Amino acid sequence: MKQQIKARIVTSVITLFLITALAVMVKYILLDNFRQMEEQQALQNIEQASSAMANELDSLGKEASDRARENNASAFMQNPTPDFIARNLPDNTFSFHKISMIMFVSPSGKTVYSAEVLPDKGETRPIAEETAAVLARKALQLKSAGSGNGVVLLAEGPILFASRPIVDAAGEKPAHGFLLLGRRIDAELLAGISLITQLPVTVQPLNTGEIPPDFQKVLREHQIDKKPHVMATDSKQIAGYSMLRDISGSPALIMKVTADSKLYAQGLTAARYFMLWFSLAALVAALIINILFDKLLLTRQKGEESEEKYRSVVNQATEGIVIIDANDKRILESNDAFQKLVGCQPDEFSGKQITDLFFDSDTPSIDHTILHLLKGKRDLKLRRTDGSQVDVEISASFIAHHGNDAVCFMVHDMTERKRFEERLVYEATHDTLTNLPNRNLLNDHLDRALAFVKRHQQNLALLLLDLDNFKIVNDTLGHSAGDRLLEEVAARLLQCVRKYDIVARLGGDEFVILMSGIRDNNHVISIADKVVAIFSQPFQIMEHEMFITVSVGIAIAPENGDKAEILLMNADTAMYHVKGSGKNGYEFFNEDMNARISERLEQETKLRRALERDEFCLHYQPKIDLASGTIVGMEALIRWIPEKGRIIPPLDFIPLLEETGLIVPVGEWVIREACRQNREWHLAGIENLVVSTNMSARQFYQANLPEVIAQILRETSLEPRYLKIELTESIVMQDIDVAVGILKRLKEMGLSLSIDDFGTGYSSLAYLKRFPVDELKIDKSFVNGLETDANDSTIVNTIISMAHSMQLKVVAEGVETAGQLELLRERRCEEVQGFYFSKPLTARLFEEKMRSIINMPLEPLAVE
Numbered sequence: 001m002k003q004q005i006k007a008r009i010v011t012s013v014i015t016l017f018l019i020t021a022l023a024v025m026v027k028y029i030l031l032d033n034f035r036q037m038e039e040q041q042a043l044q045n046i047e048q049a050s051s052a053m054a055n056e057l058d059s060l061g062k063e064a065s066d067r068a069r070e071n072n073a074s075a076f077m078q079n080p081t082p083d084f085i086a087r088n089l090p091d092n093t094f095s096f097h098k099i100s101m102i103m104f105v106s107p108s109g110k111t112v113y114s115a116e117v118l119p120d121k122g123e124t125r126p127i128a129e130e131t132a133a134v135l136a137r138k139a140l141q142l143k144s145a146g147s148g149n150g151v152v153l154l155a156e157g158p159i160l161f162a163s164r165p166i167v168d169a170a171g172e173k174p175a176h177g178f179l180l181l182g183r184r185i186d187a188e189l190l191a192g193i194s195l196i197t198q199l200p201v202t203v204q205p206l207n208t209g210e211i212p213p214d215f216q217k218v219l220r221e222h223q224i225d226k227k228p229h230v231m232a233t234d235s236k237q238i239a240g241y242s243m244l245r246d247i248s249g250s251p252a253l254i255m256k257v258t259a260d261s262k263l264y265a266q267g268l269t270a271a272r273y274f275m276l277w278f279s280l281a282a283l284v285a286a287l288i289i290n291i292l293f294d295k296l297l298l299t300r301q302k303g304e305e306s307e308e309k310y311r312s313v314v315n316q317a318t319e320g321i322v323i324i325d326a327n328d329k330r331i332l333e334s335n336d337a338f339q340k341l342v343g344c345q346p347d348e349f350s351g352k353q354i355t356d357l358f359f360d361s362d363t364p365s366i367d368h369t370i371l372h373l374l375k376g377k378r379d380l381k382l383r384r385t386d387g388s389q390v391d392v393e394i395s396a397s398f399i400a401h402h403g404n405d406a407v408c409f410m411v412h413d414m415t416e417r418k419r420f421e422e423r424l425v426y427e428a429t430h431d432t433l434t435n436l437p438n439r440n441l442l443n444d445h446l447d448r449a450l451a452f453v454k455r456h457q458q459n460l461a462l463l464l465l466d467l468d469n470f471k472i473v474n475d476t477l478g479h480s481a482g483d484r485l486l487e488e489v490a491a492r493l494l495q496c497v498r499k500y501d502i503v504a505r506l507g508g509d510e511f512v513i514l515m516s517g518i519r520d521n522n523h524v525i526s527i528a529d530k531v532v533a534i535f536s537q538p539f540q541i542m543e544h545e546m547f548i549t550v551s552v553g554i555a556i557a558p559e560n561g562d563k564a565e566i567l568l569m570n571a572d573t574a575m576y577h578v579k580g581s582g583k584n585g586y587e588f589f590n591e592d593m594n595a596r597i598s599e600r601l602e603q604e605t606k607l608r609r610a611l612e613r614d615e616f617c618l619h620y621q622p623k624i625d626l627a628s629g630t631i632v633g634m635e636a637l638i639r640w641i642p643e644k645g646r647i648i649p650p651l652d653f654i655p656l657l658e659e660t661g662l663i664v665p666v667g668e669w670v671i672r673e674a675c676r677q678n679r680e681w682h683l684a685g686i687e688n689l690v691v692s693t694n695m696s697a698r699q700f701y702q703a704n705l706p707e708v709i710a711q712i713l714r715e716t717s718l719e720p721r722y723l724k725i726e727l728t729e730s731i732v733m734q735d736i737d738v739a740v741g742i743l744k745r746l747k748e749m750g751l752s753l754s755i756d757d758f759g760t761g762y763s764s765l766a767y768l769k770r771f772p773v774d775e776l777k778i779d780k781s782f783v784n785g786l787e788t789d790a791n792d793s794t795i796v797n798t799i800i801s802m803a804h805s806m807q808l809k810v811v812a813e814g815v816e817t818a819g820q821l822e823l824l825r826e827r828r829c830e831e832v833q834g835f836y837f838s839k840p841l842t843a844r845l846f847e848e849k850m851r852s853i854i855n856m857p858l859e860p861l862a863v864e
Helices: 002-068 071-078 082-088 093-097 129-141 187-197 213-222 262-313 336-342 366-375 415-429 439-456 470-477 479-496 521-534 564-580 592-610 654-660 663-683 705-716 736-748 780-784 790-805 818-826 843-852
Strands: 101-105 111-117 148-154 157-165 178-184 201-205 229-232 237-245 251-260 320-325 331-334 378-383 389-401 404-413 459-467 502-507 510-518 539-541 544-546 550-557 585-588 616-625 631-640 690-694 723-728 752-758 775-778 809-812
Touching (some): 002 178, 002 237, 071 101, 101 129, 129 157, 148 237, 157 201, 187 201, 213 251, 336 404, 439 459, 439 550, 459 521, 470 479, 479 502, 479 539, 544 736, 550 564, 564 592, 564 654, 616 690, 705 736, 736 752, 790 809, 790 818
Parallel strands (some): 550 585, 690 723, 723 752, 775 809
Antiparallel strands (some): 101 178, 157 178, 459 510, 459 550, 616 631
16 A cells, blocks of 8 residues: 555656656747747848848849950040940840949049939939949949949948949950949849748848837947847747948948748747646546556566566567467466567456467467467467557467466567568569669569450550650769659659559669550540650759750550560650650650661661761851851751762751760761861861851760860861851750850860750740850741741841840851841841852862852852
């Protein structure tokens, strides 16, 4: 009795202590953590807003640097003319570059030219003399020779300010003056930053007479701690503050980002409910513990001597042991290991039959099973008290238990071994990278699905997917990036299909979608459309944004085969037909494809020997400068003339070169031959011609491309300025960061760079301005409709205007009529090429043409 009273007192004290400790923990740890998390989020918000403001200031500084280093800017400072303003500062300058004001200031601080756009009106006017004087003084006070960025507080409001010395393009000094750019910190700018943070953003200039109390507090704290500050503005909101300095380094204004204080309020509510339920649970637990303790004391008092004997003999065993009566099969004893395995207490076995644990109703009699167990071990299922089952290995033997016949079972837990076996089976049937079914499991699913189709006269579809140009990812970014891309592809494919469709990976960059129970091809088409569509979105892989497409071949069973290997083969045939037709799409298999595949294999065999047999040649199409009417260059175009065969056009063999990888050595041959021929013409007196060559994605992204081109230029002795590389938008957009790096290296070598077929791809200004290219080449599809289609005319106008604003040259290809030529000349297009002047010529005919003319007349040329 004394032990029971003592146990109850101890249990009550422990329960009270736990409740008190939990209350303290919730108050001083949990809720404080919620507040800290909220403050950390507010700090991240203000840092994000500050970063956005800094980006705007950097962008303004870069614009100032670009404009200040232009030769015509330095010429303007030496001889100011209205022509410079009209040509370089058109009406859309302020809106396009997000500039509020611009000034040209002489080295002495005199304003040469100034203009500002009026807020909310869009009208421009000269900057007020007082404001101009302030800005000029700020520029002259800068320590870095008039170069710097920062905030300037003006009477009409704060602005972002950038100043740069005006020098020539080579950076020669002294400066001819200073270029000052400003952008108002107004509602439009703050709205853009609010869009990034998804929270309200305000600023408080420090040159105003009355400053709100919270900003005053931040200003005082900033004198001690220069970091951003966070404070609760009231019980429902929390705000982050950051100091922005003016161009001289002094505090100028304070930026504020306000957010609702939801997290702390939710945490407080959750903590209250948690305390309530925990207190109730603790009281119930204390009550249960007291009850169990009473029963335990009673059991120990009745059978202490018997339990001592049991513990010394049975409980030391690590294997589960259970003893049953040999006659009625009731459980008599069990050790701790067995109780843990079953998941119950010893008293819960009282009166239970062994069949309640080991055997289902359809199992043979217990006597029959015991006879088998007496002969050796056997695997059975053990039922736990929670209804679950565990795999065990059992052996049995007869023993005497308190003078009565009994059977002792030795029970070994097989869970780990079974789990290991299941893991082996899983790894044998699933792809370790994507966790999708592998080829083995796919074949099993496909065999069973085909059998079901045959029995129930239904259809199934098998879609075989192959990623286009996947090898480029591995070659440029490494296999780790390739693996991450495959994982992302697998995740996207699972989002396209029905829950009972199967997505599997065959290996490499090949995937399969197995669709059962289809009634017609329309549903297959919808899934195929989804698959192609998900690849239109970029993949973010290891800090690289890349675009990749997919080719899909579709085979229908039983129409295209009733065997797994035949269905896969036909889907593969359809997939290769997609690749041969330009990739990035899908096609259903038909019997005609087999003949085309045979032709393709034959053509591939011939292509592999074409280079060594010298079956390739180059034709050259002239490029004409519209200002002078002269031929200034030519585009080298590959042709294939098999032995005793007709000329094969590029569209019929270049896709196969890309697919087989032969495009790399053939592309290198094209560059070498074009450089050799151009150098030969230079030596023969046909000088200053620039030869252009096209480049495929696989060739562009090879690791040593700059070195290969440099070696070719050394071998042919051609100056780099006479070689131009043309790339399509889709090529450079596959991996923007890698592409920018390659283009910069080529540009540093002295090569000219051109974006080919511009307007047919992404045409993103955000990316285009990152590429160090020299010209844009308008696709001939827009030139064709220049005279008849208003949309094409508008597109051509836009491309030319945009290119000129970015200091890029424009080339129009596919010019076939005098009307097209005249319209392009009116729009100040620099160069043209097309059948109106000449079709592509052999090297001999091109040379004859060059020797027969001095100036290219802007009219059709007779071509042999």
